[in-house]
Each structure stands twice: as structure tokens, then as C-alpha cells.
Amino acid sequence: MIKGLYEAHLPVKDRKKALAFYEGxxxxxxxxxxxxxxxWIEKGKSWLGLWDSDEVNLPYHPSIRHIAFQVxxxxxxxxxxxxxxxxxxxxTTFGVSPEDQPLVLSNLPHGHGAIYFDDPDxxxxxxxxxxxxxxYEEREIIPFExxxxxxxxxNG
Known part of the structure; x- marks a missing residue:
């Protein structure tokens, strides 16, 4: 039945600026x-909605202000x-500095690579x-390299 995630949404102050960022x-x-x-993230398969909002500065929580793009x-x-x-x-994420990213996260029994950044909002x-x-075997967060x-x- 479910094949993937079709859409996600983020609040933005300036849609033109946000659009330029995401087009970039x-x-x-x-x-x-x-x-x-x-x-479009992938045309016809997934897209991202950028909504005008006065409440862009909501406290960060991954359930409301986080998008992960698969690469x-x-x-x-x-x-x-x-x-x-x-x-x-x-x-800097999970105490890992930008210089040591991308990183590898242990989500047992899976391992995922990741690198983190913010949009203009x-x-x-x-x-x-x-x-x-x-x-994936349990390990601390390590640099992807x-x-x-x-x-x-x-030895992976």
C-alpha cells in the first residue's frame, strides 16, 4: 500500500528567498x-511545500522543522x-563539528550516513x-570518511 513519502512542509518567512535556496x-x-x-524533490513522486508563516521562529524540534533528503x-x-x-x-550536530561531517549514525540494526545544514529560515x-x-553493529557516531x-x- 504505502510506497514512500509524497510531501512534507516547512514554514518560511520569504517564499521567494526560500524558493531560490531550494532551487539552488x-x-x-x-x-x-x-x-x-x-x-519537486522527485517529479511526480515527492515534493516539499514552503508555507508563508509569521511563526517561522518556532523552537526547533525534528518532528516539525526537519527534512532529510535521500542521497x-x-x-x-x-x-x-x-x-x-x-x-x-x-x-554542528550530535556534537560533531562540520569538519568531521558527513557522519555515520547507528540506528540499530541500521547505519545511515548524514550531513546537516539549515535553510535560510x-x-x-x-x-x-x-x-x-x-x-549494522552498534558503534559511536563516526565520520563517514x-x-x-x-x-x-x-571491515565494515
Whole structure:
């Protein structure tokens, strides 16, 4: 029955500025309405709604102000460089500094790569590929580069 997530929504102060930011991430305009603009994440499969809001500065909580975009491992390898080219700063997350990201999270029994940054309204964004499903061993959060080297040696 359920095949994926079709839409998610974020509050924004300035939809034109937000649209420019998300288009800069490669998400094209899908629809512009009176109070909401949608950008395609994957055309016909998923989109993101950007809503005019006076309440953009809500306290952060991942259940209301966080979007994770799925990428593959190769994209994650170059994500730090790509975000830098776009002028987007990686943020410290889980006590891990931007220089040590992307990172690998243990969501037992799964392992996921991740890198975190904010949009212009402070909404938390993440690029995330699944790395190991149903086989990940419990580890502390480690830099993706360290995980990548270990798995290439066959120690993952």
C-alpha cells in the first residue's frame, strides 16, 4: 500500500528567498500558490511545500522543522564540497563539528550516513543515504570518511 513519502512542509518567512535556496539545491518549482510554493524533490513522486508563516521562529524540534533528503553514498562523499560550492554552512550536530561531517549514525540494526545544514529560515535539512540495513553493529557516531575506509578494507 504505502510506497514512500509524497510531501512534507516547512514554514518560511520569504517564499521567494526560500524558493531560490531550494532551487539552488536542484529542486525545481512545481507549483506557486497564494500562501504556498511547492518544489519537486522527485517529479511526480515527492515534493516539499514552503508555507508563508509569521511563526517561522518556532523552537526547533525534528518532528516539525526537519527534512532529510535521500542521497546515495557517492553523493554523500562529495556533499561537504557541494554545500561549500553553494555557500551553505554545515552545522554542528550530535556534537560533531562540520569538519568531521558527513557522519555515520547507528540506528540499530541500521547505519545511515548524514550531513546537516539549515535553510535560510533555520529549518534543519539533512542529506542521508542508508549504508547498512539489518546488519549494522552498534558503534559511536563516526565520520563517514572513517566508515568508508573501513568498509572498503572489508571491515565494515
Amino acid at each position: 539545491l536542484g529542486l525545481p518549482l512545481a507549483f506557486e500558490g497564494h500562501r504556498v510554493t511547492f518544489v 546515495d553514498k557517492d553523493d554523500l562523499r562529495r556533499s561537504q564540497e557541494w554545500l561549500d560550492e553553494l555557500g551553505i554552512e554545515v552545522k 533555520g529549518n534543519s535539512l539533512e542529506l542521508i543515504p542508508p549504508l547498512e540495513l539489518d546488519t 572513517e566508515w568508508d575506509r573501513a568498509t572498503q578494507r572489508g
